[in-house]
Amino acid sequence: MKCDKARELMSAAVDGELTNRENQAFTLHLQECPACTAEFEEAKKTKQIIQEKIVRFKAPQSLINSIMELSLSGTKEPSDSPMID
Amino acid sequence: MSRPDPIRKSSPDTKKNPLSTEEQLKQREFQDEAIVHINALYNYALHLTLNPHDANDLVQETYLKAYKFFGSFEKGTNCKAWLFKILKNNYINRYRKNAREPGKVDYDLIKDFYHTIKDTRRDSTETETDYFHSLLHEEVYMAMQSLPEEFREVIQLCDIEGFTYEEIANMVESPIGTVRSRLYRGRKLLRVQLEEYAKKFGFNTEKDR
Ligand SMILES: [Zn+2]
Numbered sequence A: 001m002k003c004d005k006a007r008e009l010m011s012a013a014v015d016g017e018l019t020n021r022e023n024q025a026f027t028l029h030l031q032e033c034p035a036c037t038a039e040f041e042e043a044k045k046t047k048q049i050i051q052e053k054i055v056r057f058k059a060p061q062s063l064i065n066s067i068m069e070l071s072l073s074g075t076k077e078p079s080d081s082p083m084i085d
Numbered sequence B: 001m002s003r004p005d006p007i008r009k010s011s012p013d014t015k016k017n018p019l020s021t022e023e024q025l026k027q028r029e030f031q032d033e034a035i036v037h038i039n040a041l042y043n044y045a046l047h048l049t050l051n052p053h054d055a056n057d058l059v060q061e062t063y064l065k066a067y068k069f070f071g072s073f074e075k076g077t078n079c080k081a082w083l084f085k086i087l088k089n090n091y092i093n094r095y096r097k098n099a100r101e102p103g104k105v106d107y108d109l110i111k112d113f114y115h116t117i118k119d120t121r122r123d124s125t126e127t128e129t130d131y132f133h134s135l136l137h138e139e140v141y142m143a144m145q146s147l148p149e150e151f152r153e154v155i156q157l158c159d160i161e162g163f164t165y166e167e168i169a170n171m172v173e174s175p176i177g178t179v180r181s182r183l184y185r186g187r188k189l190l191r192v193q194l195e196e197y198a199k200k201f202g203f204n205t206e207k208d209r
Helices: A003-014 A020-032 A034-053 A061-076 B021-033 B035-049 B052-068 B079-098 B107-118 B137-145 B149-160 B165-172 B176-200
Strands: none
Touching: A003 A020, A003 A034, A003 B176, A020 A034, A034 B137, A034 B149, A034 B176, A061 B021, A061 B035, A061 B052, B021 B035, B035 B052, B035 B079, B035 B149, B052 B079, B079 B165, B137 B149, B137 B176, B149 B165, B149 B176, B165 B176
């Protein structure tokens, strides 16, 4: 495997999306290529930072309530409900 | 999403009776399958619109539509992915006109947004990383926002929402290979941004701390 192929597989390797065969070839390449190894480590850390640092906001209770109501009122709403298409 | 409405096949007695058994079953299913994802949907909507009011509307519309078309949801597939796709379509139809141009970032707007929303309810896992842990949430957030939309989107769907490449490909209507390369390039761009922030705020990026 060459470096550009390894880079093509880089994100999938980070995300565990490689096939077995790809994974083998990729691992083999890393063993002989410090540059790709470094890049792989950086990509993993970048993902980790995003996962840890990005704040996840919760839906306000008022929104949750209104969605629950919506599903409870079901199809009783008039057929000309304001759907946006 | 312009499929025929599978639900409103008018059976004569549902008009008078509150709800048919079938309808009740659907409601329960909808709650178990769809409403459980409301936090993720709201979070995604907020990141798309940068505005709590619009995010609220977007999530409402999404659930309204999802409920209407719940019959066309394939059981056993990922309901969260299905909902995200509906939300994304709604967003494009409604808000895209006013959306930021890719690459053009209004940092003040984002900063303001971040600060207004920061103290509201949130759900973050505050663990230390060995790397860049001195970066603040806000800086990582700003770095994300500085990415062109096509990159930001796949990173968000993959790293924050945990969708598979196949699900993401379906959502962004591109082949899996495109998702792969966007993630690769997006993470690289993000990396550069983060390093810049770290430098700007006087952190040594070479070593830990
Ligand atoms: Zn290499």
